[in-house]
Amino acid sequence: MKRYPLLVQLISYVFVIVIALITTLGLLYYQTSSRNIRQLIERDTRQSIRQSSQFIDAYIKPLKETTSVLAKNSEIQDFASQIHQENDKQVLQLMKMVLATNSDLQAAVLVTKDGRTVSTNPQLIMKTSSDMMAEPWYKAAIDRQAMPILTPARQLSLSSKKEWVVSVTQEVVDAAGHNLGVLRLDIAYPTIKASLDQLQLGRQGFAFIVNDKHEFVYHPKKSVYSSSKEMAAMKPYLAIQNGYTKDKTSFVYQKLIPNSQWTLVGVASLDQLHRVQRQIFWSFLGTGLLACLICGFATVLVLRRWIRPIQQLQQVILAIQKGDRQLRAQETGSPELTDLAQQFNALLDQIDSLMVAVADKEKAIGQYRLQALASQINPHFLYNTLDSIIWMAEFNDSKRVVEVTKSLAKYFRLALNQGNEYIRLADELDHVSQYLFIQKQRYGDKLSYEVQGLDVYADFVIPKLILQPLVENAIYHGIKEVDRKGMIKVTVSDTAQHLVLTVWDNGKGIEDSSLTNSQSLLTRGGVGLKNVDQRLKLHYGEGYHMTIHSQSDQFTEIQLSLPKMHELMADDTQENE
Known part of the structure; x- marks a missing residue:
């Protein structure tokens, strides 16, 4: 077994203690900082999602009111009831005036029960029939009993422009409550997108909206609407109401948007946490290395001064073994070493006397x-x-x-x-x-x-x-x-x-x-x-x-x-x- 000098052993012990201390402090600080940052991310995510939910509610509410007002307009009801079939131009003019008041409104469409349509988009191609009560989208609108309904995202395939929109659809009824037709307003994404893009959810974070059937109303990545694979990738987030994903890389928080069937889902990435963790790691690594160098240098200086009397005593012993019995140990150093040198010198004197x-x-x-x-x-x-x-x-x-x-x-x-x-x-x-x-x-x-x-x-x-x-x-x-x-x-x-x-x-x-x-x-x-x-x-x-x-x-x-x-x-x- 190799024997190492006392100085090397003591320096090794000091290095081990310093490294253990820095590692322990680093781990404690790492855990504490990670916990605090997680709590901060959770709090900020919840607060941001709540605020965005309120904003979307405030944004949709006037659109729904606009749809309700149009559905109750006398000209639209007269046209839908076949009383004045020739006033379709007045209806079209009315809908265009409504679109002009809000840049997010892309199109307005009125479809009567007998299949007649009035649209602000002249290129609109819509499937109609003499019995619109058999059409699914038509039936979904009248099932709400003259209340506005928010539909999931869809592409404007009914027109030449391939744009993704959401729609507010409401049934048009007469005074007796009988169905006359359906009015639909198509809403573009800019306002909703701008609102959700401002959320501080981390570099890889995002937010999306689904309805009560988990159909996508909005997603920042539009390919999700048409890709079943990407839709499936979003399902794990929908299963989490308030918590972390299995791999602990994201925090998910869901908030129901008031007065709608929509749910706002926020996915906050923990890249900020990871960035801070990396900073902590490199900071403590650099601090540890610097501390080791400083402690090592100071330890060498102190221990050399402390061990020098021992080394001198060792040299005296070796010299005496070779026959130089006149040498004596220097009585310097700590009290213990001084006493040892004095006792050793006294022993040599006694041996010489003997x-x-x-x-x-x-x-x-x-x-x-x-x-x-x-x-x-x-x-x-x-x-x-x-x-x-x-x-x-x-x-x-x-x-x-x-x-x-x-x-x-x-x-x-x-x-x-x-x-x-x-x-x-x-x-x-x-x-x-x-x-x-x-x-x-x-x-x-x-x-x-x-x-x-x-x-x-x-x-x-x-x-x-x-x-x-x-x-x-x-x-x-x-x-x-x-x-x-x-x-x-x-x-x-x-x-x-x-x-x-x-x-x-x-x-x-x-x-x-x-x-x-x-x-x-x-x-x-x-x-x-x-x-x-x-x-x-x-x-x-x-x-x-x-x-x-x-x-x-x-x-x-x-x-x-x-x-x-x-x-x-x-x-x-x-x-x-």
């Missing part, structure tokens, strides 16, 4: 081990050397007694080294030379040795008593175990980084071929050799290493690789002196 205490203890342990080594070596070695001197004295070999005694004295003087733990390389080589000289007095021709140093490293300072245990190991575990003449070589060499001290012997070697590392030889070599290895590791750390080469019954070679610290150690020695 490490100093441990180092002092290990140094003391090293000194105790060195003293223990000297106490282990000196009595045993001194006993054997004194035994050899006594033996020489018994044989009156005074010269050798003097030489061995001087060598022994010099050996102990170099070993003590005025109480210093460190010694010059030349003195360490001299010390091991005195040891080998004394041992040769005991072993005679069985032991030969060579000690070879490098003048350039004569003053190189090293811990004392590191070669004598290796030489002792070579004698007791190597030379002493074979019957041939033994040879021990102590040499000094160098590499680019190390000074190499080598102790070689042609003794027994290591019998087990698997024992080829320093640990195996340390196990065989005893306490003295182990102490040397531990002391050098404690002093030099990882810069020191021991290398062992051996072949069974052939040789053993031990190499001590010491880091070149000549100048530093020499200065330390001078200060101690």
Whole structure:
């Protein structure tokens, strides 16, 4: 699982919170605005349809009154009753005068019961018969009992002009109420159309009029009158009295026009709502993006300042892991981070104190081990050397007694080294030379040795008593175990980084071929050799290493690789002196 930095995580959390907040507010505002706009559309639609209904009623009322007045006119009744059949010109003149008073009146037609007609349109072609009571349109007019009737929209197919009109038809009766004929006025659409076109029903909204049989009286799209498909498309609107269509794209409101069989249907499109919804969406989207950018920028600035102490603390920890233990965390930032840095620094100080205490203890342990080594070596070695001197004295070999005694004295003087733990390389080589000289007095021709140093490293300072245990190991575990003449070589060499001290012997070697590392030889070599290895590791750390080469019954070679610290150690020695 991929781990992301704290800054990235916090910024992500802030972005999620900001987006969630803006989304929530946007949805609430969206819902509230949509509801308010819907209510506004509903209110405006109802109000507009009511006003238009009243206007149409006021518009139709005088037309119906005009029709009634004409139907009761004496000249028209006389002509229809066949009393004065020759006055058709006076009737025509009367109807033309009525048409002249209203530009919406397209034509006036009088049809008598016996099929005679008088029309203001000379091109009128009307189906008549001697018994007009059998004609449907004629019967529909007289069924209203001398009351005006509004007919649905129709095209003036009875004339050469193909215009859509509605008609006001009224029965003409005599004083006794007997049918004499039917009078019809054809009304054009301009006034009704102008009134309904002014309705604020949205870009896709419209209004239309139907009668009580759901026949279209008016529709802004005239093709509806003749297209059954388009008529069928209007039926869903007729099924809704006051509400929304199934797809929620339109609001429908119906209002019965007073004093008529007509119903005004208003279909308000919700494009205003959709437009506002789009505006809200894009506004909140833009606001959200801007808010995210501002919040993101501000968050980065704030969080960087807040996280910087944590990052600095992390860098200090990494540096300390690499060995730079002098660094300390900056005690800055929030109170919590300041307390954390203070506690961390206090912990580092405590660790340093413990490490100093441990180092002092290990140094003391090293000194105790060195003293223990000297106490282990000196009595045993001194006993054997004194035994050899006594033996020489018994044989009156005074010269050798003097030489061995001087060598022994010099050996102990170099070993003590005025109480210093460190010694010059030349003195360490001299010390091991005195040891080998004394041992040769005991072993005679069985032991030969060579000690070879490098003048350039004569003053190189090293811990004392590191070669004598290796030489002792070579004698007791190597030379002493074979019957041939033994040879021990102590040499000094160098590499680019190390000074190499080598102790070689042609003794027994290591019998087990698997024992080829320093640990195996340390196990065989005893306490003295182990102490040397531990002391050098404690002093030099990882810069020191021991290398062992051996072949069974052939040789053993031990190499001590010491880091070149000549100048530093020499200065330390001078200060101690």
